[in-house]
Amino acid sequence: MTMEIGLNLFSVFRELNEDYFGTLEKVAQIGYKNIELISANFSTGERFSDTFSLPVIKQKFDELGLKAFAAHEGVAPGKALLDADWDKIIQENATLGCQSIVFPMAFISGREDTLQTAEHLNQIGKKCKEAGMNFYYHNHAHEFKRIGETSLFELLVENTDPANVKFELDLVWVMRGGYDPLELLEKLGNRCDMIHQKDLGKHVNPVSIFTASSQEESNDLMKIYTEYVKPNDFVNLGTGIVNFQETYQILNELGYIRYAIVENEGQLGDKFTSISGDLTVMEKSVKGLIKN
Template sequence: MVTRRNFIINTSLAATAVLALPSLAFTMNKKEIGLQLYTLRDELPKDVKTTLEKVAAAGFTTVETYGFSIKDQFWGLSPIELKKILDQNGLKAVSGHYNLGSFLADGNTTELLAAIEAAKILNSEYLTVPWIDEPLRKNIADYKIIANRLNQAGKACVNAGLKLAYHNHDFEFQKHDGITGYEILLKETDKDLVHFELDLYWVVRSGNDPLKLFAENPGRFKMWHVKDMDKKNAALNTEIGSGSVDFKTIFKEAKLSGMKHFFVEQENNYNPNPLESIKVSCDFISKNLI
């Protein structure tokens, strides 16, 4: 018979063990496997409900949204309607990619405020900036302006109970007078206001090393995009574990990175189709990486 006293003692011992083994505690938190819903961009607009049911059935517990607009919201659904479907399937929208192009360009807050409101309704933790339009990133001065705008957006997010993150592609690693745009963003943003979502595929494809970024900027990469690279054609993605990105080595340094959440993403080259591909990726991660 389990008495209340024994329960308290056993619980205390378990808690002490976890505290004594911080790496174990970190590993336990990594059981959630997320999906960037852009992977299913052809399926979602046709049938959000059925598609999200299949996402949950594939083994995912968290998602990252994309495609929000003030006019169409999420594929014709309001944030409240989307939240209901997510809840019904045991899915949590931890993060969302929101286009803040107008805010980054001239400081217009219309899109930013709408994105914050949507993210709050979804009970998200992060509002993530997915892209910088090309005319806004020509040189060092441009990147410094972007960094300043990210700080402003980060402050607005914090005031709303959210966190701001920035997601990279490969263009950020192009050098401008000897320094990359990404280095400027890391240096010029407030680490308490602006977090980074590291797209591992784009880092590797640009010729850079995620582990070097972790070592030089410990704790700054709170989220990852786990996206594999086709072994024959680097321009193509593939299912996680089938490509050339060394995820096993990268995941070993998750704590150094500061990673709290990660999202599978595959933009092309599905085998045999997107819904089957995400299942293969989820299975590989659960068996080999976490």
């Protein structure tokens, strides 16, 4: 299977907020072909599909040669997973050509809410499958909080139906949760055929988000992310601690990763310059051209 490179549009969410179509044009000019959508303007909270009609958005994708292969679709903090209108979400994304819907973050902190979340993911995943779409859960770091001998993430994996729920592994967030992302990828097998690729600054302790002190406070998820994750933690690809040669040698050997997706959360400099450099690093990595 040939691994394709994608861009999660959260990388340029501020730019999308200001100029949706102009930002897509720049993404295409840089050389990205595959895009993972975000559904809403984060400054207004409105869905882009409420601002622009779906046929107009799809026409723009086609004009620019952009394939919207997946979309991140979540719920606001405090809302239940099933509160969203999933029938509408599925229909809208199918109209845009998306093959997959990804749930980006569940605010889980203990065993019971994790098991309930798993059941809700099963229901949404079944609905997606019936519509001919794949459904994924996307991790951050808090899912790797341990409950006894296991983690919340492992509970999600064990209690979701492999036929209906897959996983989009964010490799750097796995590191920040204290796990080895490549080992986890091998365990998941083809339940994880899409990954997110960030890079972490060399000044960052990759597991510092779950020190003993933060573990005690980890029921307050947003406090973890505001106190233990700093704006300059994430850097442009190839400038941090990720070993791209080793990582992509293993990913290529595994053979089941369909999409390696750039997600640049860094806040230094011009974002279009950043994601352009990221694409260069990814092209070399996927093709095995990076050498020590």
